[in-house]
Amino acid sequence: MKFNILTAIASVLILFSSCESELEQELIFDVSVAPATAVQIGDTVVTAPKGTTLQFDFKGEPDFISFSFDRFNHTKSMLTFSTQPAWGTHIENTLNVFLFETSDTLLLNNPTKDAETITNRKWKDITSQCNLSTAANTTKKASVSLNEYRGKKVCLAFRYKTDFEADWQPTWIISNLQINDTVINSGVKAASTFAATMGFSPFDMLNLTAPYLSQDLAGVWNLANSTALQIKRTAANNPLNTDWLISKPIEIVAGVHTLSAVNFVKNTTKTVESYSYKFDVPGEYVITFFASNANYKREISTERKIKVIVTE
Secondary structure, rough: OOOEEEEEEEHHHHHHHHHHHHOOOOOEEEEEEOOOOOOOOOEEEEEEEEEEEEEEEEOOOOOEEEEEEEEEEEEEEEEEEEEEEOOOOOOOOOEEEEEEEEEOOOOOOHHHHHHHHHOOOOOOHHHHHHOOOOOOOOOOOEEEOOHHOOOOEEEEEEEOOOOOOOOOOOEEEEEEEEEEEEEOOOOOOEEEEHHHHHHEEEEEOOOOOOOOOOOOOOOOOEEOOOOEEEOOOOOOOOOOOEEEEEEEOEEOOOEEEOOOEEEEEEEEOOOOEEEEEEEEEEEEEEEEEEEEEEEOOOOEEEEEEEEEEEEE
């Protein structure tokens, strides 16, 4: 009997030691993409056309495996607005439109510094792209691509500058000003920024004692109506104007992320050697396979990521 008890104890210790050793082993898990027609498998990225079903092959035997993805789709950005001048015969070249990539804004409490900032900024003049009206009481619409600024911040500015005193210096009305970001592949709107939220500030370069004034006065930008920004006409034989209207930095959307639900591919009740998924939506995918082993003593886990570009 003594021999049998010792044998039983020894067997339990051996079994416990074996389990303990097994629990302390590192988790072995890897994922590869199976070759398929029209699928390009590179060192860092897999490229496949829309509608492709990719097969992901597993190495190792973890207890649990899950699948999820983060899909990124690029957007395109478009600035649109309408312009209408009124009064005067010298309308052309009195309004210019500018962009400047920056995260900085005007101080709005130091006219001298702000005047220097405005003067020294290397503005990009986009006036020629804006289809500005050149005749009184005629409305024209502008559509300007901002794709080069995706993922960046820009200031939008309008400069009203006159050079002829002997006639009315014209009124200008800027209406329906907005920036729309849409997903390239689907046309779904990702974001819209309207004039009311662009943080426009007026600045009168020729009146540094009150450069930020916004009222319904001749030669002064009036921001009371964000859907129709206006600078009012100045009568003939009055001083000329140089007045800016400058936004705060506006973020241009780079794209949109779509996170999938987590799909549980494997648990302890079944053996799984691969997983297949059909990619019906174009975009840049980061696929994540999460694997783990869990027991009473500890849980170990690892993940593998694969970048997949799905084309139209």
